[in-house]
Amino acid sequence: xxxxxxxxxxxxxxxxxxxxxxxxxxxxxxxxxxxxxxxxxxxxxxxxxxxxxxxxxxxxxxxxxxxxxxxxxxxxxxxxxxxxxxxxxxxxxxxxxxxxxxxxxxxxxxxxxxxxxxxxxxxxxxxxxxxxxxxxxxxxxxxxxxxxxxxxxxxxxxxxxxxxxxxxxxxxxxxxxxxxxxxxxxxxxxxxxxxxxxxxxxxxxxxxxxxxxxxxxxxxx
Amino acid sequence: xxxxxxxxxxxxxxxxxxxxxxxxxxxxxxxxxxxxxxxxxxxxxxxxxxxxxxxxxxxxxxxxxxxxxxxxxxxxxxxxxxxxxxxxxxxxxxxxxxxxxxxxxxxxxxxxxxxxxxxxxxxxxxxxxxxxxxxxxxxxxxxxxxxxxxxxxxxxxxxxxxxxxxxxxxxxxxxxxxxxxxxxxxxxxxxxxxxxxxxxxxxxxxxxxxxxxxxxxxxxxxxxxxxxxxxxxxxxxxxxxxxxxxxxxxxxxxxxxxxxxxxxxxxxxxxxxxxxxxxxxxxxxxxxxxxxxxxxxxxxxxxxxxxxxxxxxxxxxxxxxxxxxxxxxxxxxxxxxxxxxxxxxxxxxxxxxxxxxxxxxxxxxxxxxxxxxxxxxxxxx
Numbered sequence: 001x002x003x004x005x006x007x008x009x010x011x012x013x014x015x016x017x018x019x020x021x022x023x024x025x026x027x028x029x030x031x032x033x034x035x036x037x038x039x040x041x042x043x044x045x046x047x048x049x050x051x052x053x054x055x056x057x058x059x060x061x062x063x064x065x066x067x068x069x070x071x072x073x074x075x076x077x078x079x080x081x082x083x084x085x086x087x088x089x090x091x092x093x094x095x096x097x098x099x100x101x102x103x104x105x106x107x108x109x110x111x112x113x114x115x116x117x118x119x120x121x122x123x124x125x126x127x128x129x130x131x132x133x134x135x136x137x138x139x140x141x142x143x144x145x146x147x148x149x150x151x152x153x154x155x156x157x158x159x160x161x162x163x164x165x166x167x168x169x170x171x172x173x174x175x176x177x178x179x180x181x182x183x184x185x186x187x188x189x190x191x192x193x194x195x196x197x198x199x200x201x202x203x204x205x206x207x208x209x210x211x212x213x214x215x216x217x218x219x220x221x
Numbered sequence: 222x223x224x225x226x227x228x229x230x231x232x233x234x235x236x237x238x239x240x241x242x243x244x245x246x247x248x249x250x251x252x253x254x255x256x257x258x259x260x261x262x263x264x265x266x267x268x269x270x271x272x273x274x275x276x277x278x279x280x281x282x283x284x285x286x287x288x289x290x291x292x293x294x295x296x297x298x299x300x301x302x303x304x305x306x307x308x309x310x311x312x313x314x315x316x317x318x319x320x321x322x323x324x325x326x327x328x329x330x331x332x333x334x335x336x337x338x339x340x341x342x343x344x345x346x347x348x349x350x351x352x353x354x355x356x357x358x359x360x361x362x363x364x365x366x367x368x369x370x371x372x373x374x375x376x377x378x379x380x381x382x383x384x385x386x387x388x389x390x391x392x393x394x395x396x397x398x399x400x401x402x403x404x405x406x407x408x409x410x411x412x413x414x415x416x417x418x419x420x421x422x423x424x425x426x427x428x429x430x431x432x433x434x435x436x437x438x439x440x441x442x443x444x445x446x447x448x449x450x451x452x453x454x455x456x457x458x459x460x461x462x463x464x465x466x467x468x469x470x471x472x473x474x475x476x477x478x479x480x481x482x483x484x485x486x487x488x489x490x491x492x493x494x495x496x497x498x499x500x501x502x503x504x505x506x507x508x509x510x511x512x513x514x515x516x517x518x519x520x521x522x523x524x525x526x527x528x529x530x531x532x533x534x535x536x537x538x539x540x541x542x543x544x545x546x547x548x549x550x551x552x553x554x555x556x557x558x559x560x561x562x563x564x565x566x567x568x569x570x571x572x573x574x575x576x577x578x579x580x581x582x583x584x585x586x587x588x589x590x591x592x593x594x595x596x597x598x599x600x601x602x
Contacts, residue, residue, distance in 0.1 A: 048596075056512055056595035074517070081595075082514030089599070093509040097227040106224075107513040154513065 011062035037205035040214030086155030145176035242491035243535025251543025268459035273432035303439035308343030333410035336418025354398030360414035492582025508598025517591035528583020536575025
């Protein structure tokens with residue numbers, strides 16, 4: 001059996017000086033290349049869990065590892081985010097002052113790749129999400145679905161082993177949302193990345209290797 | 222770099238205002254330094270034009286206006302071996318709009334009065350620069366600088382009430398000649414008999430400057446002799462006058478330093494304000510950059526880069542504005558009386574000021590931005 005891409009052991013995360021317990025003793029293993037869906041009511045700890053897996057936050061107690069790297073030091077968090085994780089947000093979070101291709105290039109900048117290499121790779125990724133023709137378009141000129149596809153291309157820029165998506169269709173109509181999910185699944189299949197999807201929409205969980213249900217900061221199923 | 226550039230272009234008005242703030246700070250420094258250097262150099266040139274080997278003045282004087290060399294000291298000077306000749310000088314200044322019936326509006330309302338003995342060598346240089354008339358020979362005769370003559374409409378042969386009071390029995394002076402030298406402020410001067418000026422200034426017989434003439438080989442030896450024999454005096458080569466006078470002129474340097482600090486503070490506050498606003502508005506964006514793998518150092522680099530780009534462009538504009546502004550002040554405000562000297566050191570100093578402003582002004586916002594946890598930043602509304 002291969003080493004899990006994500007490993008959480010007895011993880012606890014609190015806010016407001018302990019008054020709000022977001023995660024309470026969570027254990028979770030995610031296999032490389034798998035598709036894991038996380039659902040639960042608002043405030044159940046889904047996004048906090050995703051942030052810990054995404055090296056965007058640090059647990060108060062317990063251990064979080066991504067690809068075997070313990071996420072307990074700031075330098076490790078930065079490196080893991082840059083090299084192993086791709087993030088798709090509910091609000092695409094594209095940089096408005098850049099065009100589509102400029103946004104896809106952003107995660108590659110810390111790797112000091114030559115600009116031409118970055119450009120070529122970004123264009124290839126935009127092609128994979130069907131937006132090569134909009135490479136030079138301003139973010140403001142893209143539709144909601146197009147923006148989210150650009151965000152997916154950006155998330156894949158550094159060949160992440162782990163793709164994290166937080167309500168990626170939450171702000172899209174159902175047709176566009178379905179198209180975005182198809183794109184995510186196609187790319188996951190092509191790249192072999194593990195996909196962790198946080199959603200309220202149970203329908204999006206179809207085909208998941210594991211469906212994690214959360215409530216009050218705990219995994220209940 | 223493209224990201225940094227586009228961030229600035231996305232907030233054009235704010236960027237432009239901040240850039241102008243830095244530019245004005247840098248321009249002010251360039252202008253002050255250039256004018257200060259120009260005036261020092263012109264003062265050196267004025268001393269060199271005397272043809273004297275050494276200039277002697279009062280070591281304790283905080284300003285040339287307060288320099289006093291007594292007749293006793295001058296007698297001892299003259300007796301030193303190697304001294305061929307000396308020339309005594311004093312000076313004052315009169316307010317031009319108080320010049321009685323001949324009053325005309327002038328751009329610069331002060332007239333310098335150079336007191337000289339007409340039979341001493343120092344006055345010879347004006348003979349070379351006469352543009353009309355002859356050299357004065359008596360206390361009731363004066364030479365007018367070309368600017369004074371032109372602005373007050375006085376011609377050779379006319380009489381001029383220089384001090385508007387009777388001094389040594391003289392009320393009106395006969396303008397016997399008009400001179401023009403290469404130094405504009407000197408052309409706004411009057412050469413009068415040293416005894417008249419001395420009487421006007423008061424305090425008995427004493428002189429602000431003594432010009433000492435020696436043979437070329439004797440200069441250093443005579444200088445040492447003067448300073449050893451008369452420790453209350455400073456003797457300096459004409460071309461080094463402002464350097465030797467630097468202790469007395471230190472207050473000018475201190476004034477310039479204070480202005481530099483004010484300019485730097487204003488510039489830093491401008492950049493700080495702009496970058497703080499920019500960072501505060503972009504919390505989510507910075508969170509996104511951190512989430513997609515940008516390190517704290519890279520975020521600091523971007524914010525500082527924006528600050529440096531603003532200050533760099535502002536600095537470049539400021540260097541140009543500084544020169545243009547200085548020339549405008551010289552031409553339109555001082556009527557050509559001020560003199561500026563532009564040297565590389567001034568532009569380097571202006572550029573450094575801009576870089577310090579950009580660096581210091583953006584560092585705190587950059588560090589604040591970099592300290593944001595991505596998860597926390599992405600929750601920001």
